[in-house]
Amino acid sequence: MFFKYLPACLLAGAILASTCRVEAQTETDAILMNKSQFCSGFLYSHSAWDEYWEGTLKRNNLNLGTVTTQSVLYMATYGITDNLNIMAGAPYVWTHASAGTLHGMKGVQDISANIKWRGVNHAFNQKSKLALYAIGGFSTPLQNYVIDFLPLSIGLGSTTFTGRLMADYKYKRWFTTLWGAYTYRNNVKLDRPDYFDTHNHNSNEVKMPNVSTFQLKAGYRGRYLIAEASLTRMHTIGGFDITRNNMPFPSNQMNASVVGAGVKYTLKQHTNLSFIGNVGYTFNGLRINDHYFLESRNVGKATTFSGGIFYAFYTQKTARAAHKDNMHQQ
Amino acid sequence: MKKLTKYSTIAACFGALLLGGCSKDIYDRTANIPALIPQVADGDAGEWKPYLLANNEEFSVATPVAVTNPDYIAQVNEIKAAQADYTSDEAALVKYWSAGAVLRWNEIMRELVSKRNLPPYQNDDGSYPAPSSTNPLAYPIFPFANPPYAARAYAYVAAAQYDALIAAYHYKAIYNRKAPYKVDSTLNVKIPKNDLPSYPSEDAVVAGAAVELLKLLFPADQDYINQRAQEHMQARILSGANVRSDLEAGQALGKAVAQKFATRARGDRAGTAGGNQASWAALENDCLARGEVPWYSFELPKRPPMLPGFGKVRSFLIDSLGVIALRPGPPPAVESEKMKQETLDVYNYIKNPSRERIRIVHFWADGAGTYTPPGHWDAIAADEFIKQDLSEVRWARNMALLNMTLFDAAIVCWDVKYFYYNPRPTQLNPAIKTLTGIPNFPSYISGHSTFSGAAAAVLGHLVPAKAQVFADMAQEASMSRVYGGIHYLADCQTGLEVGKKVGGYAIERAKTDGAE
Incomplete structure (x- = not known):
């Protein structure tokens, strides 16, 4: 279920992509490629859980053991202008359950494409700067993979559209970023002719609830090193709980709170090349006086780590030179 | 110009987002099927062979009042009163049930089976609790509607509905009381008319048999089952297809037949099929x-x-x-x-x-x-x-x-x-x-x-x-x-x-x- 999101954190296009990607010129960070700069690379992710929330009940499942989702994402970003980037990526995903007899699944999942626009880039003074971004995203399955086999499905199979607004404030080399996203998810179709969610449907079509996601992150952003900590909240608007001892379903209400940390390092000697690493941990929200806030629901209590390598270069020499001049002037 | 392209691309992305948000309704194969208009009326079904009943008169159905009786006229007026403020919800109810009583109750049963077809979670000591028909709402909820349980449930309900219906057709032929819309031509009728005598109501027979058996088979869902049956009967009044006494006689017959099936079910050895440690x-x-x-x-x-x-x-x-x-x-x-x-x-x-x-x-x-x-x-x-x-x-x-x-x-x-x-x-x-x-x-x-x-x-x-x-x-x-x-x-x-x-x-x- 979730099982899938959190685990293969890059899955399903935009949704929780954020939770496990450090600043790497993605749709969820306040970094842009310069005009005519092209950056691409691979990111490997590993996500595993042996406990999950059935509704809000945390439990394990001896017939699944530890469910592991791994993926390799290829992603590329291109600077159309200094303030407008386009990016696209797609992961290959494979799943495995350590116990029980269920067969793991594997395959190419969803392609996602984003357009990121910086509308405001205001320097208050030499030290502090505010930038505002609007990002539009789209994702769709690249093949008709199995969605009705959670938690071992590689994705939910929904075509999605995401609108995201982001604010980034930087003081010297310290930054904080806040964004909110709303993801519209198209309905999906099952292999079986009928199904029951909270009532019976004489249909293979499943109405997918939309999703909102928020992230707050802060850290250090230097020329070569970026280090950050983040808190991400995914909330499914609608959907239903997994019933007692039932299997998860694509339109469950999958809510998750994730804390994460990440670094990105660009080689000084070879600035084309950068490495990133990230960890994420799903937790059960905050408990205050027996009330939970940001409660996780119908998702795996996943621990995720990822690592990747990205290579950037200019497609036009003049652009690079112009940028260098620009840099020197700064 | 460049800027214009840029902005319009962004606008298009969000436009697609908004447009897409308009329709998520899913297509359901039977949600909008038309009202049942039988090609063959099967008016002789009163002579078909029952499964469990000794014959089609084993349970009696009282002689109905004549259509000229003031009590009957009051019942026709009940229909007219119900139709006076006919809402779109009521129209939807009439349309839904007009597709056929056996079909709809079979769909309801499929829903109940799906809902209750969940294996119980284990106890702390690694043993498994068994659902109890005497305490159906305690976890694990009774029943665990696995394939054999479901097969038996579908069979009993279907056979009881059939036995009750052929008995109903038998009495329809005997009493030959016309449908209310044949008696009062001013009545507004919301479903296709037919020539079948309406006493006792075939819909009520089907619902009555289902309700009585489902009480036994899905005791945790009684409220839901009763609500559906009540909607079903309401749809029959609203549509002008039946007066209340058609429905009451039908429900009573369906219930009586179903009780005979329920008695058989209690003794059919399914209760001990779970076995024990030995x-x-x-x-x-x-x-x-x-x-x-x-x-x-x-x-x-x-x-x-x-x-x-x-x-x-x-x-x-x-x-x-x-x-x-x-x-x-x-x-x-x-x-x-x-x-x-x-x-x-x-x-x-x-x-x-x-x-x-x-x-x-x-x-x-x-x-x-x-x-x-x-x-x-x-x-x-x-x-x-x-x-x-x-x-x-x-x-x-x-x-x-x-x-x-x-x-x-x-x-x-x-x-x-x-x-x-x-x-x-x-x-x-x-x-x-x-x-x-x-x-x-x-x-x-x-x-x-x-x-x-x-x-x-x-x-x-x-x-x-x-x-x-x-x-x-x-x-x-x-x-x-x-x-x-x-x-x-x-x-x-x-x-x-x-x-x-x-x-x-x-x-x-x-x-x-x-x-x-």
Whole structure:
């Protein structure tokens, strides 16, 4: 279920992509490629859980053991202008359950494409700067993979559209970023002719609830090193709980709170090349006086780590030179 | 210009987002089907043969008041009053129920089965709690509507509805009280008119029988069931199809017939089919004594086998000796070359499954949280019967024949499973990972294959033009279990053959029930 999101954190296009990607010129960070700069690379992710929330009940499942989702994402970003980037990526995903007899699944999942626009880039003074971004995203399955086999499905199979607004404030080399996203998810179709969610449907079509996601992150952003900590909240608007001892379903209400940390390092000697690493941990929200806030629901209590390598270069020499001049002037 | 392109691209992205948000309604196959207009009225159904009733007059229905009686006129006025502020919700209710009472109650049953088809979670000590019919709302909620339980439930309700309906048609012919719209031509009628006498109401009979039996079969869902029945009766008044006394007489008849079925159900041995620690141990020991490898549960912690005594449940159509006579020869011995080959075949199927094979596995899986294979065959049959414009009573007759054979398939198949107690493929080769859950009972013979073989045979008899289509579906359902890695080929081939023989019993009955 979730099982899938959190685990293969890059899955399903935009949704929780954020939770496990450090600043790497993605749709969820306040970094842009310069005009005519092209950056691409691979990111490997590993996500595993042996406990999950059935509704809000945390439990394990001896017939699944530890469910592991791994993926390799290829992603590329291109600077159309200094303030407008386009990016696209797609992961290959494979799943495995350590116990029980269920067969793991594997395959190419969803392609996602984003357009990121910086509308405001205001320097208050030499030290502090505010930038505002609007990002539009789209994702769709690249093949008709199995969605009705959670938690071992590689994705939910929904075509999605995401609108995201982001604010980034930087003081010297310290930054904080806040964004909110709303993801519209198209309905999906099952292999079986009928199904029951909270009532019976004489249909293979499943109405997918939309999703909102928020992230707050802060850290250090230097020329070569970026280090950050983040808190991400995914909330499914609608959907239903997994019933007692039932299997998860694509339109469950999958809510998750994730804390994460990440670094990105660009080689000084070879600035084309950068490495990133990230960890994420799903937790059960905050408990205050027996009330939970940001409660996780119908998702795996996943621990995720990822690592990747990205290579950037200019497609036009003049652009690079112009940028260098620009840099020197700064 | 460049800027314009940029902005319009962004606007297009968000526009697509907003537009897409407009329609998420899903298409439901039967949500908007038209009102039932039977091609043949089957007015002689009062003389058809019942399953359990001694005859069609076993339960009496009181003589109705004359249509000139002030009490009757008051009932017609009740319809007019109800129609006075006819809301769109009421119109939707009328439309929904006008598609057919047997169809709608079968759909409701499929829903109840899906909802309650969940295996109980284990106790802390690794044992499993059993749902209790005397305390149905405590976890685990009663029932665990697994395939045999569901097959039996569908069969009892379908047969009770059929017996009650043919009794109703018998009284309709005797009393011949016209429908309210034939009595009062000023009445506003919201559904297609017909010439069938309306006392007692066939819809009320179907609902009354269902409510009474579902109380026993799905006690935790009584409120929901009563609400649906109340809506059903309200729809009949609102539509102008029945006056209240048509409905009351129908419900009373349906209820009385259903009580006879409920009494039979209490004594049909299903209540003890779950077995106990001693009987579970005996199954294993008997298998060892025969020199064979016994089945074991693949669930963790190990779950007791599902309803090992179900093969002893009393069928309506096959006596206990008949069940034993249908038992096929043994599966290949576990240590034999043949079994090694069969296990290897299963492994090869699951090693690199194609997308199409997985689709087939999942199309037919009908596992936990679904209406089970009998429910799937009911859905297939319903889709076909909708096209045939059957009368209400023929709907009931066909559904009863189908569900009787599915019940028989469950009994015969479970008898075979626990007679041989044969291991699943994964037990012989743990490298066999499955594309659907391994059902918690022995392998030989395949339940899906037995159900499908029986259902396809009966449906082929009822709709001869589609016989080959149903046979092909049964073949695919059967093979889906091999593709899924949970059955050997022999389980499935033998299951289909046995199922076909089981179907023969219902076909024999169909030929002599007076409806053909």
